[in-house]
Amino acid sequence: MKFGLLGTGPWAGSTHGPALAAHKGVELTGVWGRRPEAARELAGQLDTRAYDDVDALLADCDAVAVALPPDVQAPLAVRAAAAGCHLLLDKPVATTPRGAQQVTDAVAAAGVASVVFFTLRFSGSTAAWIDEQARTGGWLTGRADWLSPVFGGADSPYAASPWREEKGALWDVGPHALSVLLPVLGDVTGLEEVRAARGPGDTVHLTLRHVGGASSTATLSHSVPPAAAGVTAEVRGAAGVAELPHRDEPAADAFAAAVDALAEAARTGTPHPCDVRFAQRVTQILARAESALP
Structure with a gap:
């Protein structure tokens, strides 16, 4: 699969680019x-x-990987789809x-x-845990906390990111929390039931109710020391307590698995669970949470 890489920032340089260049099923056409x-x-x-x-890069590719701020990514993704490129966003x-x-x-529209x-x-260990808890079911409560020091004193390349400074942890790591909670507990019952409260710095606390009757919370921050x-997550129910294992593999390895998933979806025509429709739902939930903040 011929890939183009859109983006040149720290994430593209440390994860997307190296994973694409090393992948045996990929020809990295350009950047x-x-x-x-x-x-x-x-x-x-x-x-x-x-x-x-x-547009010249899109014309030379079968697929694109995008490592750009989300509101730069979205219109470029529309453009790439119209050019017939599969999307790894x-x-x-x-x-x-x-x-x-x-x-x-x-x-x-583009198919x-x-x-x-x-x-x-x-990521292998965390993906397997999420799948196992989804199969087990019967969970009553869940929580997912993602606390990072990007703006809390760490020497992080992402501290200079304008979109992260503007949108905060809610939008940067909130998707990670939802990517754990939604597959295990189910979709939220309705956007009107999404609640949010502010904490120190850019910290945000979410409460959610899920279609199966479970409830969950998430605490998101880039402001902790x-x-x-x-990063922690757990669910509790009839089966007891299940805790998310620590992700110990490099992000580039997880990205290589995402490349494989895109290739499989393109080959079979079967949508992946983490396709743009799932990502759209995540955006809807986070936008509702943002609007609920005092």
């Missing part, structure tokens, strides 16, 4: 970025070509319901495959 000099630098590192014209797919809907509509990279859904950082 495009909003800063041509950065595209040339990353293309050199990945031993591929830098494109100045994004990042979360969140967009930060407005309208933007997410436009991507979903474009994928349906292309889509996968959205929710890291925990493609490094010593307080961590």
Whole structure:
């Protein structure tokens, strides 16, 4: 599968690019970025070509991987789908319901495959845990907490990200929390039941009710100090307590699994559970939470 990479930032350089370049089923056709000099630098590192014209890259590809801010990603995803490219997108797919809907509509109209990279859904240990708890069922409560020090004193390359500074942890790591809770507990009963409250810094607390009757909470933050950082999730029910295992594989390995998932969806025509429709629902929930914040 011939892939184009859209984006040149830290995530593209550390995860998307290396995973695509190393994947035996991928020909990395080229790189495009909003800063041509950065595209040339990353293309050199990945031993591929830098494109100045994004449409020229789309014309040369079977698929694109996008590592750009969500509201830059969404219109480019629409453009790529219209060019006949399968889509490997990042979360969140967009930060407005309208933007997410436009991507979903474009994928349906073009008949292309889509996968959205929710890291925990493609990392071996965490993906297996999510699938196992979904099969077990009978859960009454759940929680998913993603506490990071991006703005809390860590030396993080993502601290300079304008969209993360603007939208905060709700939009950056909220999708990760929902990618654990929704497959296990089910969809939310209705957007009107999504509740949100602010905490210190950009911390947000969510409460959700799910269609099977379970309830859940999520605490999301980029503002904790490094010593307080961590990712935890658990569900409780008739089967007892199940705790999310620690993700110990590199993100690039999980991304390679997402590449495999896109190739399979393109080959079979069977939608992947983490396609743009799932990502659209995540955007709807987070937009509702954002609007509920005081």
